[in-house]
Every structure is written in structure tokens, then in C-alpha cells.
Amino acid sequence: MDQLKKDYPWTSSPLIACGPMRLIALAPLATEVSKAGGIGFVGAGSDVSTLEATLEQVKTIQAKDSLLSQHTSTLPVGVGFLLWAGDKLLHAALPVLEKYRPAAVWFFAPKTNEDLVNWTNEVRRVTEGKTKIWIQIGTVANAVEVTRTCSPDVLVVQGQDAGGHGLHKAAGITTLFPEVDDALTSLSRDEGIAKPALVAAGGILESRSAAAALTLGAAGLVMGTRYLATPEANIAGGYREAVLAASDGGQHTERTKLYDQLRGTTDWPQEYGGRGVLNESYHDAKKGLSFEENKKLHDEALKKGDEGWGPKGRVTTYAGTGVGLAREVKGAAEVTREVREGARRVVREAMARL
Ligand SMILES: Cc1cc2nc3c(=O)[nH]c(=O)nc-3n(C[C@H](O)[C@H](O)[C@H](O)COP(=O)(O)O)c2cc1C
Structure with a gap:
């Protein structure tokens, strides 16, 4: 056996x-x-x-x-x-x-x-x-x-x-x-x-x-x-919906430290990052928005419930590059x-x- x-x-x-x-x-x-x-x-x-x-x-x-x-x-x-x-x-x-x-x-x-x-x-x-x-x-x-x-x-x-x-x-x-x-x-x-x-x-x-x-x-x-x-x-309904909506994960997810920093989960050893669906927090950070301002917007989005997730949202959607295959x-x-x-x-x- x-x-x-x-x-x-x-x-x-x-x-x-x-x-x-x-x-x-x-x-x-x-x-x-x-x-x-x-x-x-x-x-x-x-x-x-x-x-x-x-x-x-x-x-x-x-x-x-x-x-x-x-x-x-x-x-x-x-x-x-x-x-x-x-x-x-x-x-x-x-x-x-x-x-x-x-x-x-x-x-x-x-x-x-x-x-x-x-x-x-x-x-x-x-x-x-x-x-x-x-x-x-x-x-x-x-x-x-x-x-x-x-x-x-x-x-x-x-x-x-x-x-x-x-x-x-x-x-x-x-x-x-x-x-x-x-x-x-x-x-x-x-x-x-x-x-x-x-x-x-x-x-x-x-x-x-x-x-x-x-x-x-x-x-x-x-x-x-x-x-x-x-x-x-x-998980929240908004998180699940964001997973169902995302596709083409090579383009729309990334492994980064940003989501940990926004969530305050910063104890991870240096060599690790969390892969999640790209959202407004990510894009704003790339455009040069200060971390303090980004964090403030993130925390406000958290209070919005399900609306806080998604590509136009700011709350972290950890998911892999295969996210487009999670369809239903x-x-x-x-x-x-x-x-x-x-x-x-x-x-x-x-x-x-x-
Ligand atoms: C939302 C999410 C949270 C995860 N949290 C953990 C964790 O707490 N500990 C762990 O060992 N792995 C964690 N993983 C990684 C999984 O153990 C596994 O390696 C990974 O999900 C496999 O890749 P896939 O997401 O493409 O299926 C997590 C994965 C996801 C998607």
C-alpha cells in the first residue's frame, strides 16, 4: 500500500x-x-x-x-x-x-x-x-x-x-x-x-x-x-466576488510586500511576499502615493464591507496566478x-x- x-x-x-x-x-x-x-x-x-x-x-x-x-x-x-x-x-x-x-x-x-x-x-x-x-x-x-x-x-x-x-x-x-x-x-x-x-x-x-x-x-x-x-x-462576499471576477493572473496578480504592510502583517521573513489581485492600493503605490495616505484609504475601504474589494477597491485579495480559473x-x-x-x-x- x-x-x-x-x-x-x-x-x-x-x-x-x-x-x-x-x-x-x-x-x-x-x-x-x-x-x-x-x-x-x-x-x-x-x-x-x-x-x-x-x-x-x-x-x-x-x-x-x-x-x-x-x-x-x-x-x-x-x-x-x-x-x-x-x-x-x-x-x-x-x-x-x-x-x-x-x-x-x-x-x-x-x-x-x-x-x-x-x-x-x-x-x-x-x-x-x-x-x-x-x-x-x-x-x-x-x-x-x-x-x-x-x-x-x-x-x-x-x-x-x-x-x-x-x-x-x-x-x-x-x-x-x-x-x-x-x-x-x-x-x-x-x-x-x-x-x-x-x-x-x-x-x-x-x-x-x-x-x-x-x-x-x-x-x-x-x-x-x-x-x-x-x-x-x-471569507467576505466581496473577497469571493473579487476572486470570481479576476482573470489573466499573470497580469492581474503580483507577489508584493505592500498588502502585508497595509494589513499590518509585517512579521514575515524578508524573502517572502504575498500574491494578491492588483487593486487601487497597488496602483496608487506604483504611482507614488505615500504609504501613509495609501494606508488611510485602505483602512477607510475596510469599513465599506464588500465594496472594499475588487479591482477598484483597496482591500487585499490574496490569490494566485490561476485566479482566472476559479470561475464559479x-x-x-x-x-x-x-x-x-x-x-x-x-x-x-x-x-x-x-
Ligand atoms: C488566501 C491564501 C492564504 C494562504 N495562507 C497560507 C498560510 O497561512 N500558510 C501557508 O502555509 N500557506 C498559505 N497559503 C499558500 C497555500 O498553502 C498554497 O501554497 C497555495 O495556495 C497554492 O497555490 P494556489 O493558490 O495557486 O493553489 C495561502 C494561499 C492563499 C491563496
Whole structure:
């Protein structure tokens, strides 16, 4: 049996995960993805004050679901953390992880590799290895370092198209994924270091891009932006509408620090930026409007509710370059099944053409 199926027995292949989008991916979204045979990640981010209540909600949903209730050794969701938040977050998270034993944790954006090693060891210790370690990386060098020092169960290979935060200096998964794959195969051959399962993230929103990730060699795939257009994503109507309205993401999204600065989320390490849909805040900054004035207009727009979003609005719409492929609102379970079945079909059709 394949390792992912062993570790997440309720899932179907190819494994589809919902990225742990902070404040957005909570129990409703994560459990819908898991109920459909994927693995949903709850985005704890840098704050665990509501994590226990969220995982309690997951437990209640699990008990009522015919598929998830059969699986009881771990909680059938993952939890994502932003490691730059430091040891205080780790110490607050550990008792919750020990109590609920989610199937996986997802680590992203540590300040140092030492922090990553510490989080990995501590989570494995308190959950007796039951909670699997997923680490999101964006470079070949980092993939090698993390595999050597943390022996993660899963590496999430994030390419530049990804919505939300990622590396400013980055490649797309078409080039990044095979180079990471080769580097880890060499590491395993030359140093006997176990190769983690590799999943692809960044720009996957539908069947064809999911099939492409599979043919790159991915054991599974992660979607973030696509799940924004689901009723279970915890976002304002104006945000969802802005996602549905946006297209041609290479032109109309950018990875920048501006949105973090406007929102006051400036603790991210220097090398990361957040990809979002371009709006008036962005254009005014480009035209030279002072940050103070821009911030004032942004904060006023926040008070307008749904009208504050959109290309003529000012409120941040984090989303990836694939935003034009998020065309309609559908349930997260339906999205998960559709992309999984569709990817299988596209691969079969491609084989038939050869
Ligand atoms: C709105 C939004 C918020 C995100 N927040 C987080 C986060 O808090 N932690 C994290 O590890 N990744 C986060 N991500 C990145 C996802 O984990 C994933 O890498 C990305 O969504 C994949 O690319 P896609 O958006 O093209 O599907 C976020 C993505 C989006 C779109």
C-alpha cells in the first residue's frame, strides 16, 4: 500500500490537500475536503487561541461522517503553522496537538532551519509520531536541507504561481518540481536519507493542471486559490466576488510586500511576499502615493464591507496566478472530487494520444 494511503487511510488517490490558509481554512473547509477523500488543512497560522475550538468542531463533524468516523487513530485533518511566529507559538500549540493528534502538521516560513528542526522533533515527541510532518519549501537547496535535517513525511513544493505567501525569488512547479525530485533521489542514493513524498502547490486549480502535477511525479497536490471560491472558505462576499471576477493572473496578480504592510502583517521573513489581485492600493503605490495616505484609504475601504474589494477597491485579495480559473462557487467537497476524477481522466486521455 502506498505510504500516503497508509498515513491518511480515508483518502483517495491522487491525494488532494487544501492549503492551510490562515483565517480562511477553518473546520468547515478542512472537513469538507477530508470528507471528499482529500486532506483539509486548518490554517492556524501564527495564533492558536482558537485552535482547540476548531479541532473540537472537526471532531464533531468527524463523528457524524460515515467515511471519517471509521478513522480514529488521528484527527482526519492537518493544521498549518507559520513558524516565524517563534517558540511562543510552538509552546502554545503542543498541548493542543498532543490532545487532538491531527493527521498532519504543515510548517511554513521559519526564521531559521533550527526552528524547523525543533518544531519537527517536538511535534513528533508529543504525538508519538502519529502526526505526520509536512514542510512547504520553494527552492531546491531548501528541499535538500529540510530533508537532511527534519526527515519530513511530505514536502510541499510550492511554485511561484501560488496565492498568498511564497518566495519572491521563485520558479514555477514545472521546473522546480523535477529538480527537487532529482536532488532528493540523489540524496537518498548517496547518503541513504529517506525521500519524503512530494506534493505540488502553486497554480493548480482544475483537472489539467492537476494532471500536469501528477505527470511531473507528484504524489499529490495542494490547492489554495480554487478553494476561495467555495462557500466553506471563511471569507467576505466581496473577497469571493473579487476572486470570481479576476482573470489573466499573470497580469492581474503580483507577489508584493505592500498588502502585508497595509494589513499590518509585517512579521514575515524578508524573502517572502504575498500574491494578491492588483487593486487601487497597488496602483496608487506604483504611482507614488505615500504609504501613509495609501494606508488611510485602505483602512477607510475596510469599513465599506464588500465594496472594499475588487479591482477598484483597496482591500487585499490574496490569490494566485490561476485566479482566472476559479470561475464559479462550488462546494469544497465537489471541487475536491471533480479535480481528482478530472486529473485521472486527463492523464488517461493524454496516454491515449501517445
Ligand atoms: C488566501 C491564501 C492564504 C494562504 N495562507 C497560507 C498560510 O497561512 N500558510 C501557508 O502555509 N500557506 C498559505 N497559503 C499558500 C497555500 O498553502 C498554497 O501554497 C497555495 O495556495 C497554492 O497555490 P494556489 O493558490 O495557486 O493553489 C495561502 C494561499 C492563499 C491563496
